[in-house]
Amino acid sequence: MQKGGIYFFLVIFALTLLALLKLYSPFLMNLLIAFLLFIATQNVYYVILKYIKSPLASTFLMTLLLIILCFLPIFYILLNLLNLATNLELGNFQNFLLDLQMHLGEYGKEIFAYLPDLLQKEINNWLAHLSGIDWTEVAKRSIGIVAKISQNSLYFLSDTLFILVFLFFFYYYGGALGQYFLGLIPIQPTYVKSLYEEVSAVISVVFYSSIFSMLLQGALFGILMAFLGYNALLLGVFYGFASLVPVVGGSLVWLPVVGYELYLGNYSYAILITLYSIIVIATLADNGVKPFIISFINRVLIKTPLKINEMLIFFAIIAGLTSFGFWGIVFGPAITALFIALLRVYKILYQDKV
Template identity: 45%
Template sequence: MRPIYFFWIVFAISLYWIGYLYQDFLMNLLIAGLLCVATFWLKDFFDRYVKLNVLSSFLCVGVLLAFLIVPLYFVGHKSLKFILDLDMETFSFFLEKSKTSVSRALEYFPALSSSVDKILSNISAESIMTYIVKFGSYIGKYSLNFVKDAGFILVFLFFFFYYGRKIYNYMLGLLPFEISQSRSVFAEINGVLRVVFLTSIINVILQGFAFGAVIIWFGYDGFLLGILYGLASLIPIVGGALIWIPIAGYEVYVGNIATAIFIALYSLIFIGFVIDNLIKPVIIAFIKQRILKTPLQINEILIFFSILAGLSTFGFWGIVVGPTITAFFIALLRLYQNHFSDKQDW
């Protein structure tokens, strides 16, 4: 057996066992690596003013962590304060009044009235609080997993920042391509991830501001609901509906039908359609053309749909995974076209 064949057999076996050994950390490593690629410009910025590599790496992780921790802390603090200040008698009165209103509305639908009345009879302030406590325990359980994964991602992210340039140079030498070819592939992926990262941040801020600036005129906490709406916009499929539907429902309950219709239409048409589907591709095109130094050859509409595909397939982290897979595939096609294909003009 030729040594090279034996090497590839042994390498494939060792690669399998490496994947099996670190399977619980592979997604965290992937997310940390992609975040590092998307935000390595932060490292370049801090390196201009901070000479210690370890300090600049910590600063990069701290800045990214602040984007996540500060809004969540504010929302958690406000939510906890609301629960602690909740008057059970007022809540019980509100609930009973709501049940009475629903029962009266269903008098026009006799077929539904009996079944709905049975459901309403089992609903009380105590049962809802019990459900909230039980739901909170589930949230706490999954929050622990999220915190654990986020902790590993932050640790891996720090090391990727710290050793980023060495890893990049090592990968350039490891790949069986010319250095210029490898650089073009990495530059394409890096550019797409930067576009996606900046677009996601701008989209969250834009949607949150658009909702908060309007909802404040109806007597709500525009700052809190704006943050909640912006964070909810990152959730696949449902997005900001988690915020505006309960508010519109409450406005219907208190009799402000026009206000409820306005909030629903404003959220669906202006925020959900105009901002998310029309303005977002424009933002992608602007960032691609004006902010990136390296021009990308991937259409902004394709980047937009790769984000949607990533969200539907991988959930929240599909924001970065989907565009990465798309950019890598297209970069390989372009590499083949330019350097390995006999037909250079197709």
């Protein structure tokens, strides 16, 4: 082909690519999420395929499994938030906050009387700031946030449907698509496979460890809530998803429950929930059991051993949540792992030749 023909082809190809990006831009994020979920769960899919022998049946089963584990609990939470925003009266919620503030002020002074003077002074200053809060505005904003989350559930539903459709096709045609694109990339297939396997290993470890940890912590908190007479399923699901948030984690759930028990005057229940959440769930289940979960995942499900420090993965999750929201749990580690893997390939391809 002549130079003029090559330039013409490149221009037409670039314009067509831009047109495709414009055409499918509403679905690009859903497509990327589906692709990352496929990368994270492909090992399980191939295990299922090995026993069932039918690609179509294996694809249906794997998609159904992800719906049950990932999407149904989210819709359950959204439906309950919608119900809460519909039925909660602003006046009653405001009175609850005011009563809780009064209880903390009254009983707090008796409890804090046994603490050192310096600590008492700091707590009294904190209580003084607490008394100055406009609880009417807090109540309005809280209900507004819940209502907005509930309204966005329709958009989440449509996004979920597209993600599941894309995910289904990735499972069913993933092998053929992989071979096709492998032939288009102008890098040795061994390097491309190395990049893919390293990114896949990181995403898989993050995904599986998050799912196992979420199920374990949610179940433990749900057991305690059932014992205390709460809606164990709802609070357990809430706690499971809250545990995915770095640093604060399950405190987003158990602290409001403790506040409600203090409001009712059930101090023993409040102490029990606090100690159980901190010692049993946060310390033993999360910090104690999680390393064994990650070790099990590396040994059984992951073919390529991790080459990235766990602390880097932790910060990648935080950065992903900050930049992309909920799905940043997968995006952050994926982008970080891809960059580090590309640096390794660069070192092999170029630096070793210098």
